[in-house]
Amino acid sequence: MSVVHAATTREWRRFTPAERLARYAVYFFIVAAVAVSAESIEIIPEFLYDAPEQFADMFQRMWPIAWGFYPEGVHEALIETLDIAALSTVLGLLMGIPVGFLAARNAVPVPVLNYFARFILVSTRSVSTLLWALFFVAVFGPGALAGTCAIAFHSIGFIGKLFSEAVEDANKGSIEALTAAGASPFSLILYGYWPQVKPTFWAIALFRWDINVRESAVLGFVGAGGIGMALDTAINLFQWDRVAMILVTVFVVVIIAEVVVTQIRKRII
């Protein structure tokens, strides 16, 4: 038996030589990319050595936190931020879901419409919220309306893309059965696709609201309303204790949003 064994020992390698070469090429490429990137952003060593000191200095100025500033300068801005987040999520869903359906090749088997919808999804998403905000501040003037529109338009791409993927993953059998019953394309969406993607719809809505709360917190920097505007003012006036107060507020709100979303998601999915 052992003799047979010795005779049939065969060599085995996980990768072929060509594959191994390709893997080394990828490793080399990653290292080279990191080196080139570090070179091009021109890190100034003096600033780097100095960093701990600067940190300490900033924290010193932030302490003690100006708790008293909350009622007079933060609360109203915070409510505005939450309003912007909620309203922009609803607006984004209203615009994103129809586009998502149009982008799904199974629900709308018209390639021209699919490409058109995909173009909208990619273009709205690739323009960042801050750019949208600059645009809408120019259109509507500074304020919460510009912020709401900015986040809503940026949300279209995110909502539409995730939603169209969910639609494309829907069970084909149910759709086939409704088609066989003579259902129109509209009825197919309503009775075939919608019930199947409803859990995903709620998951996307909650997740996007969660993101939009954080997005709306920074929009104030470009004059688009909300708590970011208060933050911008405090930084410009070097009122670091107030900056600290605002940062703590944002932190607490984001955590609360996270907990709430997790709890709701657990119950509906």
Added chain:
Amino acid sequence: MLSIRNLSKSYVPGKPVLKSISVEIAPHGITAIIGPSGTGKSTLIRCINLLVEPTEGEIVFEGKDIAHLHGQALREVRRKMGMVFQEYNLVERLTVMENLLTGRLGYTSAWDSFRRKFEQSDIDHAFKLLEHVGLASFANTRADALSGGQRQRVGIARALMQKPALLLADEPTSSLDPKTSVEIMQLMCGLAEENQIPVMINMHDVDLAKRFANRILGMSEGSIVYDGPPEGLTDDKLKMIYGGEGWLA
């Protein structure tokens, strides 16, 4: 009632799955289609209600060639043909009652379907059918909470909600245990007879086909090689349909 003339279907040009099939279906009775996997049974059934578009040939239904209909005209023909599927194909997250009502979608306007507004006569009909298939107490149960046999009962009830002139069934019992298979066949064939609807069924189970059908179509490699009563289905004929003989006890 239904007459299929020189029907061919090729998914890939030059490789026909159905080769010029011609067959007449009488306005009553149960026709079972048997044959090995991949021989075009499902394609044939799906060509009749145009879930698959035929490449060539005519499908004459109620005196009209329907093979090249589109849009509204196609939907009006489809709603006259009920279909039962192997994997039931219910909308899992809807209730049993909602699934039944989807059988009426071909008759419901977009606006009414959006408002979830169905005719009272449809709702009465749905409750009556649920009693017939033994699921009267399940109207508000979600489809994904049902067993396979129960789901197929819903599938049959949904097809009958269309008040169809023809019932198509694609392997309706292949996902079920032997006892439930017989019950489902009894239910489906009984209801079809009661309502005088002709039935076409794809089947794997030759014994079940012989037991319920009064006409057997044997298919092999895209053609019909046997067309006759179940009694005529001898071992020789089965060899012709399925090939080989080791599997015949």
